[in-house]
Amino acid sequence: MSLADPILEAMDKVKPFPQVVLKTLKLLEDPDVPASRLLEVIQYDPVVTLRLLQVCNSALFGFRRKVESLQQALVLLGNQGMVRLLVTFGALELMRDPLPGYGLEREELWHHSVACATLSQALLREVKHPEDPMVFTGALLHDVGKILLNEYAGKKYGEISIMVAEQQRSALEAEREVLGIDHAQLGGLLGERWNLPCSIVTMIARHHEPVHPRQDPMAVCLVHLANIMCVQMGIGAGARGLASRPAPDLLRELGWSPRTMDACISAGWCELERVRALMGLPQNGRA
Amino acid sequence: MRQRIVGIADMQVSAEDSEVLVTYSLGSCIGLAIYDPQARVGGMLHYMLPDSSLDPSKAQEKPGMFADTGIPLLFQAAYTMGLQKRRARVIVVGGAQILDDSGYFNIGKRNYAMLRKILWRNNVLIDSEDVGGNVNRTLYLEVGTGRAWVKTPGQEMREL
Numbered sequence: 001m002s003l004a005d006p007i008l009e010a011m012d013k014v015k016p017f018p019q020v021v022l023k024t025l026k027l028l029e030d031p032d033v034p035a036s037r038l039l040e041v042i043q044y045d046p047v048v049t050l051r052l053l054q055v056c057n058s059a060l061f062g063f064r065r066k067v068e069s070l071q072q073a074l075v076l077l078g079n080q081g082m083v084r085l086l087v088t089f090g091a092l093e094l095m096r097d098p099l100p101g102y103g104l105e106r107e108e109l110w111h112h113s114v115a116c117a118t119l120s121q122a123l124l125r126e127v128k129h130p131e132d133p134m135v136f137t138g139a140l141l142h143d144v145g146k147i148l149l150n151e152y153a154g155k156k157y158g159e160i161s162i163m164v165a166e167q168q169r170s171a172l173e174a175e176r177e178v179l180g181i182d183h184a185q186l187g188g189l190l191g192e193r194w195n196l197p198c199s200i201v202t203m204i205a206r207h208h209e210p211v212h213p214r215q216d217p218m219a220v221c222l223v224h225l226a227n228i229m230c231v232q233m234g235i236g237a238g239a240r241g242l243a244s245r246p247a248p249d250l251l252r253e254l255g256w257s258p259r260t261m262d263a264c265i266s267a268g269w270c271e272l273e274r275v276r277a278l279m280g281l282p283q284n285g286r287a
Numbered sequence: 288m289r290q291r292i293v294g295i296a297d298m299q300v301s302a303e304d305s306e307v308l309v310t311y312s313l314g315s316c317i318g319l320a321i322y323d324p325q326a327r328v329g330g331m332l333h334y335m336l337p338d339s340s341l342d343p344s345k346a347q348e349k350p351g352m353f354a355d356t357g358i359p360l361l362f363q364a365a366y367t368m369g370l371q372k373r374r375a376r377v378i379v380v381g382g383a384q385i386l387d388d389s390g391y392f393n394i395g396k397r398n399y400a401m402l403r404k405i406l407w408r409n410n411v412l413i414d415s416e417d418v419g420g421n422v423n424r425t426l427y428l429e430v431g432t433g434r435a436w437v438k439t440p441g442q443e444m445r446e447l
Binding site: 103161168170228231232233234235237238239240241242243244245246248249251252256258259261262263265266269270 | 295296311312313314315316335336337338341342345349352381383384385386387389391392393394395397421422423424439440441
């Protein structure tokens with residue numbers, strides 16, 4: 001019997017995504033949205049406002065003057081910088097708990113997600129794609145389906161692990177076969193329910209299986225690559241380790257060499273260390 | 288025993304008997320542990336990429352990121368604490384890769400090849416290793432005894 005039906009019913013139990021973040025993301029779909037519109041939305045959330053000001057006043061930003069208002073923060077960070085910080089806070093709230101069904105320790109999914117998001121920005125620069133705040137968010141939320149699927153993946157932990165270890169199946173293929181649904185599909189459905197922008201839902205739902213850079217939006221391909229690279233490095237690889245399959249021919253289509261990937265990994269890693277410091281997380285902790 | 292964590296692109300050396308050096312999340316990265324049983328000095332490096340010519344300024348800022356800058360630095364740091372090369376036990380863990388036949392995602396293999404080259408040039412032999420495959424690993428080194436262990440998900444700890 002497929003577990004897909006009870007899993008879909010359990011979608012109601014997942015914590016909602018913070019409203020303030022959803023609203024700002026919606027506004028950013030219009031690249032010319034005035035900063036004042038973002039301010040209107042954020043200012044009514046005192047917790048988020050306080051957190052933003054704390055981060056802006058941390059030594060890392062090195063702003064010379066004390067940042068005392070949301071308006072000043074927005075001027076200094078820019079619309080996109082502000083939203084990046086907001087989604088990163090939002091994701092931390094969702095992704096803090098350990099996910100034993102995936103062999104992930106506390107905050108490990110968050111680390112993996114932030115690593116993907118920062119790496120996606122390095123990839124974006126490499127393909128000379130225009131800056132797109134949705135790619136950062138899509139990369140940050142790509143594994144959100146794991147939060148819900150954790151319980152079921154835990155119940156079938158042995159079965160999935162054996163399929164991966166003995167039959168050379170990818171973790172995704174094994175999960176889909178055993179549970180009747182995989183975390184990418186489920187994450188896409190969750191994104192729809194949260195009313196996330198359509199482009200982000202597609203990045204989540206297809207992050208394991210973009211077909212072709214000419215058929216899929218570039219954003220989906222980049223989130224796929226960022227995820228594969230993080231898993232490869234062991235960042236949030238969890239119980240099923242490196243049992244992930246890259247989309248065939250994607251790198252050849254993009255005209256990349258292994259050295260291009262090394263350069264992106266190095267750039268993404270340095271940015272990740274900066275974000276960790278920003279969030280007050282230890283530099284030397286588990287990645 | 289107190290754990291001293293070696294982060295990614297990081298390196299630690301210790302002569303504290305009560306410490307265990309540990310590095311997590313070794314996928315395609317390589318964990319290199321060295322130990323001198325007479326001096327009771329241990330060191331561990333967790334590097335990500337083979338070749339620092341990719342970005343020399345980053346290599347200067349973060350030498351533990353690359354094999355060719357991190358490995359010499361690890362040995363030098365351990366020498367200052369009394370480790371001698373001829374007595375050193377060398378343990379290598381990691382260098383895994385994803386399910387890819389295209390060869391594009393072979394950082395693990397390239398990381399390992401660079402290590403072999405550097406160690407060979409410097410007349411250093413590997414005493415024990417657990418490399419390759421599709422698993423991520425954790426490496427431990429007890430500074431008091433020099434015993435080293437590897438852990439993979441779903442498996443018991445294994446002594447190297």
